[in-house]
Amino acid sequence: VGSPAFLSLQRERRCLGVCDGGQMQTVTLIPGDGIGPEISTAVMKIFEAAKAPIRWEERNVTAIKGPGGRWMIPPDAKESMDRSKIGLKGPLKTPIAAGHPSMNLLLRKTFDLYANVRPCVSIEGYKTPYTDVNLVTIRENTEGEYSGIEHVIVDGVVQSIKLITENASRRIAEYAFEYARNNQRSSVTAVHKANIMRMSDGLFLRKCREVAENYKDVKFTEMYLDTVCLNMVQDPTQFDVLVMPNLYGDILSDLCAGLIGGLGVTPSGNIGANGVAIFESVHGTAPDIAGLDLANPTALLLSAVMMLRHMGLHDYGNKIQTACFDTIRDKKVLTKDLGGNSKCSEFTADICRRVQDLD
Amino acid sequence: FALYFFLPPPAKYGGRHTVTLIPGDGIGPELLNHVREVFRFSCVPVDFEVVHVNSALETEEDINNAITAIRRNGVALKGNIETKHTMPPSVKSRNNLLRTSLDLYANVMHCQSLPGVQTRHQNIDIMIIRENTEGEYSSLEHENVPGVVESLKIITRNNSLRIAEYAFRLAREKGRRRVTAVHKANIMKLGDGLFLQCCREVASGYPDITFDSMIVDNTTMQLVSKPQQFDVMVMPNLYGNVVSNVCAGLVGGPGLVPGANYGRDYAVFETATRNTGKSIADKNIANPTAMLLAGCMMLDHLKLHDHASSIRNAIFTTMNENRLHTADIGGQGTTSEVVQSVMRIIQSKGQLTAEF
Numbered sequence: 248v249g250s251p252a253f254l255s256l257q258r259e260r261r262c263l264g265v266c267d268g269g270q271m272q273t274v275t276l277i278p279g280d281g282i283g284p285e286i287s288t289a290v291m292k293i294f295e296a297a298k299a300p301i302r303w304e305e306r307n308v309t310a311i312k313g314p315g316g317r318w319m320i321p322p323d324a325k326e327s328m329d330r331s332k333i334g335l336k337g338p339l340k341t342p343i344a345a346g347h348p349s350m351n352l353l354l355r356k357t358f359d360l361y362a363n364v365r366p367c368v369s370i371e372g373y374k375t376p377y378t379d380v381n382l383v384t385i386r387e388n389t390e391g392e393y394s395g396i397e398h399v400i401v402d403g404v405v406q407s408i409k410l411i412t413e414n415a416s417r418r419i420a421e422y423a424f425e426y427a428r429n430n431q432r433s434s435v436t437a438v439h440k441a442n443i444m445r446m447s448d449g450l451f452l453r454k455c456r457e458v459a460e461n462y463k464d465v466k467f468t469e470m471y472l473d474t475v476c477l478n479m480v481q482d483p484t485q486f487d488v489l490v491m492p493n494l495y496g497d498i499l500s501d502l503c504a505g506l507i508g509g510l511g512v513t514p515s516g517n518i519g520a521n522g523v524a525i526f527e528s529v530h531g532t533a534p535d536i537a538g539l540d541l542a543n544p545t546a547l548l549l550s551a552v553m554m555l556r557h558m559g560l561h562d563y564g565n566k567i568q569t570a571c572f573d574t575i576r577d578k579k580v581l582t583k584d585l586g587g588n589s590k591c592s593e594f595t596a597d598i599c600r601r602v603q604d605l606d
Numbered sequence: 607f608a609l610y611f612f613l614p615p616p617a618k619y620g621g622r623h624t625v626t627l628i629p630g631d632g633i634g635p636e637l638l639n640h641v642r643e644v645f646r647f648s649c650v651p652v653d654f655e656v657v658h659v660n661s662a663l664e665t666e667e668d669i670n671n672a673i674t675a676i677r678r679n680g681v682a683l684k685g686n687i688e689t690k691h692t693m694p695p696s697v698k699s700r701n702n703l704l705r706t707s708l709d710l711y712a713n714v715m716h717c718q719s720l721p722g723v724q725t726r727h728q729n730i731d732i733m734i735i736r737e738n739t740e741g742e743y744s745s746l747e748h749e750n751v752p753g754v755v756e757s758l759k760i761i762t763r764n765n766s767l768r769i770a771e772y773a774f775r776l777a778r779e780k781g782r783r784r785v786t787a788v789h790k791a792n793i794m795k796l797g798d799g800l801f802l803q804c805c806r807e808v809a810s811g812y813p814d815i816t817f818d819s820m821i822v823d824n825t826t827m828q829l830v831s832k833p834q835q836f837d838v839m840v841m842p843n844l845y846g847n848v849v850s851n852v853c854a855g856l857v858g859g860p861g862l863v864p865g866a867n868y869g870r871d872y873a874v875f876e877t878a879t880r881n882t883g884k885s886i887a888d889k890n891i892a893n894p895t896a897m898l899l900a901g902c903m904m905l906d907h908l909k910l911h912d913h914a915s916s917i918r919n920a921i922f923t924t925m926n927e928n929r930l931h932t933a934d935i936g937g938q939g940t941t942s943e944v945v946q947s948v949m950r951i952i953q954s955k956g957q958l959t960a961e962f
Binding site for chain 1: 699752824880
């Protein structure tokens with residue numbers, strides 16, 4: 248195995264992986280609705296300019312009624328995702344009266360996407376009142392307050408059930424600590440309200456504490472939700488990785504997105520149980536600007552960067568991210584929501600040019 | 607902020623009011639001592655009946671005594687009582703017990719940017735009205751299957767109507783233009799849907815006030831980017847917790863904002879963010895502003911407006927003109943220095959004061 252011939256073969260293989268044609272990985276691309284298709288095209292162009300070893304498989308996930316009358320995603324989409332294990336998704340519209348549930352919910356259930364990860368890093372060049380934000384929110388995505396279990400007890404009294412289970416809490420805590428370890432983060436903070444919800448958040452907290460025992464290299468703290476909110480708007484630099492149940496995660500991840508500039512620039516990833524990971528932009532479909540070449544592809548692009556990092560292709564990820572941030576910092580070709588008046592294609596072209604220059 | 611049909615407080619003997627004082631834990635006792643000091647100095651006709659609540663006990667005897675005292679006096683000023691995690695889940699939060707037993711259904715907090723305090727956002731003036739007794743804080747939890755815990759969130763039509771009515775009436779009284787309901791009815795369709803519906807019903811009776819609604823995650827995002835757009839906000843319990851803490855953070859922190867809990871018959875005043883502050887207790891560094899302002903709110907409630915104004919003005923002069931700040935807002939003053947400054951300013955205005 249250590250012979251010179253073998254080693255030179257390894258070198259050759261590595262070179263092929265870096266150059267075009269070798270070690271291509273398949274990613275299921277779901278363009279989505281509204282501005283989805285155009286920002287997906289932008290991302291594909293930038294990846295091409297960066298010569299990233301990604302082969303895109305486009306799929307549509309509009310729900311169809313399967314055998315037995317249950318709504319499900321189209322089988323070819325499911326098959327593609329099960330095979331590639333990695334997905335990139337644009338915004339999906341939630342129709343009001345189509346009869347089927349929210350597409351995001353369906354995807355979540357189909358692939359058991361239990362962790363929603365949102366890294367919030369201040370974008371140099373896109374000024375907000377908060378600088379130096381660098382934190383990650385990890386939100387349990389399957390249970391908690393969003394179980395959807397509600398009843399009308401008597402007329403005028405409604406009961407919503409918040410479900411917290413040992414397994415889900417342990418799973419999300421384990422993911423949070425693994426993430427912290429793999430991404431060189433120094434601390435994990437559990438966010439809870441165990442002073443009021445003694446049993447439910449108490450269980451969540453207990454599981455986090457138990458898992459923390461196995462990860463002594465990562466510092467573990469716990470903080471009340473209100474204290475986190477209070478401190479977050481005063482000094483967000485004190486937070487690193489935050490792990491929490493569903494509702495708090497929803498509120499806090501959007502709060503943190505607001506700190507760095509909103510949903511138009513925030514990446515997001517959903518991790519599933521069988522190694523499936525779907526990265527998405529969390530903004531809406533923006534039907535008013537769809538098809539007009541005005542959309543900002545930053546959120547989807549940064550989610551794609553997150554995806555590259557997840558796949559171990561850190562070099563490509565860093566290259567594309569640097570190019571994107573440089574373009575924003577330069578302020579010459581910004582889309583409207585970032586304060587400029589350039590087109591999406593111009594913004595994309597600028598990033599492509601920078602990516603090629605970085606080579 | 608009391609409603610116009612509120613009856614005058616009952617515990618007034620010989621011209622002096624009696625108010626229940628619950629020191630609580632952490633920074634509560636020292637800050638309330640300062641409040642008493644300032645009141646005594648300004649010759650405020652209020653006597654405090656101190657009731658201690660021991661958070662280390664599992665029985666509810668202490669908190670029941672406190673509740674009885676508040677029923678007797680009608681008004682209370684309190685510090686936060688700690689909820690220890692080491693206790694079994696059957697031991698409920700004492701603060702929550704107090705609020706639900708006395709049916710203090712409205713938690714009111716007024717967040718205003720202070721000119722003397724440096725913050726990232728300016729010109730904030732938001733009034734937050736939070737339902738205080740039900741919602742996620744119903745404390746109804748059970749574990750039917752080992753490892754699976756269910757926690758119930760209760761929303762009732764009566765309480766939602768009541769809090770919406772309170773919000774709109776307060777908005778009208780204070781001349782506010784807009785009330786925003788904060789909810790998550792796209793996910794919790796029945797629960798928050800009911801709350802939103804009740805708000806809309808009440809809004810129809812107040813055509814002079816604009817009513818709109820916003821989903822809670824969007825609300826927090828808007829609050830950190832453009833908080834000036836909000837006027838009055840009304841919401842269920844948990845979102846109220848989040849939003850009030852975000853707003854308190856935006857105007858300068860937990861040491862600055864007072865809060866009030868109003869019921870039909872009782873009123874309890876405390877700091878808005880209800881922190882125990884264990885890590886800064888007894889170090890003379892806590893910010894007394896929030897508790898002192900809570901005391902002023904209490905004085906307004908007791909119709910002792912002159913005293914309330916004089917103390918409030920002294921606090922704001924200390925904060926904005928003298929710029930005597932404690933550590934939490936970036937200064938180096940101690941708690942006692944701030945309190946002394948307040949008392950000095952009160953004395954300089956020529957009113958009747960006790961020995962310095």
